[in-house]
Amino acid sequence: MFCLELSIPPLPKLLTVNKVTFWRNDVHPERVFPLYDIIIVRHGVFYITEEDTPYELKENQMIILEPGKRHYGHQPCSTDTLLFYLHFQHKAPLQTLPIENIQWNAVMPLTTYHDLEVQEQKMYIPKSIELNVKQYEPILEEMITLREQSIMENMLPLQANLAQFLAMLQKTARSQSLARSEQVCNLITNYLYTTMEQPFRLEDMAQDLNFSINYLSKCLKKHTGLTPLHYLNHIRMEKAVALLSHTNLTLQEISMKVGIPDYNYFFRLFRKHAGIPPAKFRSEVYASKTT
Structure with a gap:
């Protein structure tokens, strides 16, 4: 398993979240997107290629497409397929690295009231992973509701939910790779x-x-x-x-x-x-x- 290493703060910023059905024989259009695009398959099968790497995503599988990289559907859906997707904005990954190389328990420098700037920290998001979508569905549905009810009061909890969602992905990745x-x-x-x-x-x-x-x-x-x-x-x-x-x-x-x-x-x-x-x-x- 490989993870994208992202520098924080600031945290990623959510632009949109939703779910969509790709009907049988539908195919994802080709594009170069300036945002991160998370695709999670609820049921069905979805075919997507990023640059020269093809992915076949089945039920309970996820991928993160990176900004600035060309992606396209290389094959039509063989069955009706329900997806969750999220678009968020953030700097390009510092690197992509094997999950076994991540020092999850590395200690951070002591912080005191003398500090005037936040020290650089890192988060790790799996590039592609199998997960239990049912565990993620409640927060995804809540985010969709908050986004559809597009009022100022909802924006802070919406962004907070994105941070929680990414933390869940990081925790899932770590638990699956615990050597x-x-x-x-x-x-x-x-x-x-x-x-x-x-x-x-x-x-x-x-x-x-x-x-x-x-x-x-x-x-x-x-x-x-x-x-x-x-x-x-x-x-x-x-x-x-x-x-x-x-x-x-x-x-x-x-x-x-x-x-x-x-x-x-x-x-x-x-x-x-x-x-x-x-x-x-x-x-x-x-x-x-x-x-």
């Missing part, structure tokens, strides 16, 4: 979150999860880009930022709370991740709340 190494990666990240406040030893984690240290480290590195200790330090600093911002715990108490009894080590680690010492971070948070 053994990613399952182990999820075990590791869950383990690190639940044991964050405890002293960390690779040997203990290996024993608790019943895998070798090398295998655990390899799985986590493949899907997050980080070693177990680096991943643990990241989530500990996330917790420290939240505690500094929303509690009156002392710095030493926060250090203990995130599983680092050595305050000097906590101090160095926090400054490395957040860019400033923890005391200065807290004072600036409080100052920003009073201005």
